[in-house]
Amino acid sequence: TAAANPDPAAYTVPAGFSHQDVQNALDKVRMDTTGKLVGVYLPAGDYETSSKFQVYGKAVKVVGAGPWFTRFHAPSSQDNTDIGFRAEASAKGSSFAGFAYFGNYTSRIDGPG
Numbered sequence: 001t002a003a004a005n006p007d008p009a010a011y012t013v014p015a016g017f018s019h020q021d022v023q024n025a026l027d028k029v030r031m032d033t034t035g036k037l038v039g040v041y042l043p044a045g046d047y048e049t050s051s052k053f054q055v056y057g058k059a060v061k062v063v064g065a066g067p068w069f070t071r072f073h074a075p076s077s078q079d080n081t082d083i084g085f086r087a088e089a090s091a092k093g094s095s096f097a098g099f100a101y102f103g104n105y106t107s108r109i110d111g112p113g
Contacts, residue, residue: 002044002065003098011041011063019049030057042099044069049083056088064099074104081105 005011012028014021025040039061049072055062062085064070074081081104087094 002069003063004065005041005043006063007038008041010036010038011061012037012039013041013043017045017047019047019051019053022047022049023053026053026055026060026062029060030055039063042070045071047072048075049073050075050078050081052082052084052086054086054088055091055094057090059091059093059095061094062096062099064097066098067100070099072099072101074102076104079104079106080109 005013012025014025022040022042029037029040040063042062042064044065047070072083074083083103084101085096
């Protein structure tokens with residue numbers, strides 16, 4: 001069963017399933033001056049993204065409907081796309097839960113160690 005929005009008054013919801021829709025929701029929470037918005041709820045669905053979401057300015061809670069229900073996909077027309085969330089130090093205390101990522105890496109890229 002998909003998890004519902006934990007608090008519709010405190011968690012904004014993206015207008016759609018695009019990368020820009022999710023980034024706009026993250027920005028809405030970051031720029032909220034009322035103090036009422038604490039996070040973004042990601043409804044069940046498939047989200048395609050070809051870059052990282054930027055989280056900065058304050059702690060944000062990002063919550064999906066569950067890993068079987070809220071799914072991010074790298075574009076199938078690309079290879080080795082760097083996707084995910086990039087949380088800056090100014091977003092210390094942010095949390096991310098309830099979603100899954102499906103990448104398109106075809107090459108193993110080891111670090112310098």
